Amino acid sequence: MRSELRGVLCALPSEAPALSRSVAARGEIRRIGPNLLCLVAGMGGCNASEGVTKLIEAGAAGVISWGFAGALSAELRPGTLVLPLKVSDGRSGLDVDPGLWRVIRDAIPESLSPCTGELVSVKEIVRTAAAKRRLHETGGAVAVDMESASVVRAARELGKPAVVVRAIVDTVTLTIPDYVNDEGTLADIATGLARRPGSIVALARLALAYRRARATLSAVGSMLEA
Numbered sequence: 001m002r003s004e005l006r007g008v009l010c011a012l013p014s015e016a017p018a019l020s021r022s023v024a025a026r027g028e029i030r031r032i033g034p035n036l037l038c039l040v041a042g043m044g045g046c047n048a049s050e051g052v053t054k055l056i057e058a059g060a061a062g063v064i065s066w067g068f069a070g071a072l073s074a075e076l077r078p079g080t081l082v083l084p085l086k087v088s089d090g091r092s093g094l095d096v097d098p099g100l101w102r103v104i105r106d107a108i109p110e111s112l113s114p115c116t117g118e119l120v121s122v123k124e125i126v127r128t129a130a131a132k133r134r135l136h137e138t139g140g141a142v143a144v145d146m147e148s149a150s151v152v153r154a155a156r157e158l159g160k161p162a163v164v165v166r167a168i169v170d171t172v173t174l175t176i177p178d179y180v181n182d183e184g185t186l187a188d189i190a191t192g193l194a195r196r197p198g199s200i201v202a203l204a205r206l207a208l209a210y211r212r213a214r215a216t217l218s219a220v221g222s223m224l225e226a
Contacts, residue, residue, distance in 0.1 A: 007037045007055030008066045008224075009048060011147050014210075015067035016040055018217035019224070029058050036224060045089075045121065045150035052154035052162070062100050062161040064224075065151035068213050069119065069143045069166035070126055070176075072136035076115060079212030080168040081220065082143045083114040087164060089121050089149040090139065096152055097161030104163055107223045112216065117142035119164060121149035127176040136172075143168065165220060167213035174209065175202050 010016045013026065020032035026040045037060055041051030052063050069082055076082070083105060086093050108114055120141035126132055135144060148164040155162035170176055177199045179192025192199070 004061040005035050005037065005059050006062045006064060006224075007039065007052075007058070007060030008032075008064045009051045009055060009147070009151055010038065010040045010067050011043045011047070011145075012067060013040050014214075015217070018214050019066070019221040029054060033224070041147075044123065044146050048147035048150040049154040052151055052160075053158065056155070056158050056160055060160070062097070062163075063151060063155045064100075064104075065145075065148040065162065065164040065166070066217070067145070067147075067166060068169045068210075068217075069145045070132065070170045071142070071168045071172050072120070072132050072144055073117070073142040074172050076142060076168045077171060078168055078209035079216045081108070081112045081114040081216050082119060082164070082166040082168060083108070083116055084119040084143070084148075084164050084166075085116050086118045087121060087149045087152050088118060088139060088141060089153075093118070094149060094152045094156070096163045097155075100161040100163045104165065104224075108220060112219065115142060119143045119145060119148055119166065121145055121147060125176060125181065127178065129173050129175060132172045165217075167216040167220075169209045169213045170206060171209070174205055176206065177202055180206065 029037050029039045032038045039051050039055055041047045086095050118141045126144050152162045
């Protein structure tokens with residue numbers, strides 16, 4: 001899939017190693033291949049929009065919103081690849097760039113069976129099964145994250161193509177403990193478990209789901225420079 005320079009935008013440091021062992025600090029752009037730039041921008045739409053601008057100013061001809069997502073459809077399991085044709089912020093929808101989408105889709109083997117349903121971006125982590133079901137019923141999206149709609153919109157405003165490549169971590173029925181977040185440390189998790197020992201089952205399921213999602217991203221990442 002070698003061609004023009006593209007920028008890959010991650011929200012979390014844990015999403016970037018699926019692309020390269022050489023990961024920059026948050027906010028720093030690093031070249032991770034002949035045709036790839038990587039930026040860990042932080043969670044949320046504002047960070048994503050700013051990150052898109054930085055990548056394009058650094059020479060990226062297109063942007064990939066990369067990382068993890070949560071499932072809103074019961075059909076999506078941990079590790080499912082999501083390659084949506086459309087993203088939404090809950091108010092309006094945006095189509096991803098069809099040309100760049102096709103380039104990436106053609107590089108992905110059928111064995112990964114990517115889901116192309118709509119992805120919605122929200123402002124906060126959707127933690128509970130009830131909240132996930134409400135979000136699905138409201139707009140019909142099959143997956144959720146916090147950045148992709150802002151990535152696609154910001155790239156479009158700058159005249160550049162953008163697509164979304166995400167792997168499912170949490171299923172519809174899996175509740176994310178409230179002490180699990182982007183800034184959480186092992187100490188935070190230990191403290192959270194001490195407060196809520198009953199959450200250890202959900203935490204164990206989340207850890208297993210994370211490994212499956214990361215394996216999917218690693219498989220796709222190896223194709224971006226193939």
